[in-house]
Amino acid sequence: MQFHLDGFRVGDPALRDPAPAPSGDVLDVLIIGCGPAGLTLAAQLAGFPGIRTRIVEQKPGPLELGQADGIACRTMEMFNAFGFADRVEREAYWVNETTFWKPGDGGQIIRHGRVRDTEEGLSEFPHVILNQARVHDFYLELMRNAPTGLVPDYNLRIEDLTIPEDPAEPVTVRLRPVDAEDDSRDEIVRARYVVGCDGARSGVRRAIGRDLKGEAANQAWGVMDVLAYTDFPDIRLKSAIHSAEHGNILIIPREGGYLVRLYIELDKLGENERVASKNITSDQLIAAAQRILHPYTLDVKEVAWWSVYEIGQRLTDKFDDVPAGSEGTRTPRVFIAGDACHTHSPKAGQGMNVSMQDTFNLGWKLAAVLRGIAGPELLHTYSAERQIVAKELIDFDGKFAKMFSARPKTSPDDVDGVDPAEFQQYFVQQGRFTAGTATHYPASVLTGPGTHQALAKGLIVGMRFHSAPVVRLADAKPMHLGHVAEADGRWRIYLFAGADGHGAGSRLARLCEHLEDAADSPLRRHTPEGENIDAVFDVRGVLQAPHDSLSMDDLPGLLWPVKGRFGLRDYEKAFCADPAIDIFDVRGIDRSEGAMVVVRPDQYIAQVLPLDATGDLADYFADVLGARETADA
Secondary structure (H helix, E strand, C coil): CCCCCCCCCCCCCCCCCCCCCCCCCCEEEEEECCCHHHHHHHHHHCCCCCCCEEEECCCCCCCCCCCCCEECHHHHHHHHHHCCHHHHHHHCEECCEEEEEEECHHHCEEEEEEEECCCCCCCCCCCEECCHHHHHHHHHHHHHHCCCCCCCECCEEEEEEECCCCCCCCEEEEEEECCCCCHHHCEEEEEEEEEECCCCCCHHHHHCCCCCEEEEEEEEEEEEEEEEEECCCCCCCEEEEECCCCCEEEEEECCCCCCEEEEEEEEECCCCCCHHHHCCCHHHHHHHHHHHHCCCCEEEEEEEEEEEEEEEEEECCCCECCCCCCCCCCCCCEEECHHHCEECCCCCCCHHHHHHHHHHHHHHHHHHHHCCCCCHHHHHHHHHHHHHHHHHHHHHHHHHHHHHHCCECCCCCCCCCECHHHHHHHHHHCHHHHCCCCCCCCCCCCCCCCCCHHHECCCCCCCECCCCEEEECCCCCEEEHHHHCCCCCCEEEEEECCCCCCCCCCHHHHHHHHHHHCCCCHHHHHCCCCCCCCCCEEEEEEECCCHHHCCHHHCCHHHCCEECCCCEECCCCEEEECCCCCHHHHCCECCCCCEEEEECCCCEEEEEECCCCHHHHHHHHHHHHCCCCCCCC
């Protein structure tokens, strides 16, 4: 964290100075829903004083007990950009290993497998379990501390939404207090953009004519968080249990050392039967869990929360208000995210994670458009990118849920059952997907073709930037390179030095000079006049030589730039390879040629280019952000 740039200040550096609200009666962004998707978006936009954001929620106040609890490695990487991954790590249960149980002789269950929950080196962060309400708390605190001091408005529901034909006119939303009996207390809100994060029964989705389409699996499951005495030995490990005759159960240990979540298979539903008609009680869930765990004891002392649900996978065809085929004639103004556009079973732990990644993708794009850095055409990429990811999730979840719900095979010819070893193998094979690190955006205006991928074989174009250890040159601090990225809407351009180093005449030095001075440099073209040189593009250098053999004053000026009203040097732009875990080796960086790696504000790799590919770099950003005149033109 950096502070004091524009003057010394005391107190908590996370508490930002308040900024005056922009004038006018039209919001820039209205967010409907204070779930994980809505809060992820609100937390991003709260950091921009010039963007007028409001978030509303029909519940009476902040969430106290959430249903979602699994936090994937990729989501932890995102939380680090927001500044609270360390707090989540400290409170959460860490999912380190998973065990698998199957029927043994005599009907009892026996353990048949044990695997790492995520593969070694997949991320520097663990897969963890934490009450969704605590994630909300961290976001809400971040929003309060932001320059805009953003606080949700509760007890409000969306009544209707109108999109005018004139694109210059704002979207109109009618909000109504939840306890209102008529329209006498309705509030009319006008906003340039509206984002529906209002769940599976989304009013915003209905207003733009989108439908959730898919099929139910006609399988009922119960879920409960309990404090219980048990002699089951793996109660503090994530465990998938297939019994011979009594169904299946998934055990998810919770934070705090004692609480545990049980996903319990119930009877299959009839073709037109709904789970609500079964009148299932918590005692029935406990009895089902006891039968599955036999001969082990499960004595439930307290039920903290419980529910029943039906498995189903549903998806909308687009995540915005623009009809398919009309993308060339109009740009989106209303968006949906999270459960409003994709629903699935909770057992794979993807719902909250994918929902937050939806709005992490959308947030920086809205901010770029609203700040005048990019044109509104950029907003088409939200639905194009995230609908593909959601479709992959739906397909995965359908197979995963079906395999988990199936009874164990009784013979090799049993086509309705599943071999427990096959289920374990599928779990391992899909580990990168469940960790959130398998997302791979296809080539597009935002994602380059990967022509020069060989220069950085371990940093795949279209996938998230996979961090690795480095040593900061100025103060010899060991750290992760990816941790310099904050959720601040900025692009990262990492310059990995080649064999010719960073001295005068080297490719790295020439590139830095070009980025500082050339008329077609993205920094000159797209940085607003009067802003710091890294206001839009955060350029970082990574050198091969040991840190103790180099000096800051040998660096190109761009790698220790002058910034702020006092003209202070920024000493945190240059890094060296860590001798213990060399980033050039572990991420396959070409030591001879070096590489330029362009990373989007949502941490996905946009381009890998040679250090001398200044034209390709300029063309890329001209396509993404639009052609702007130079800052001093």
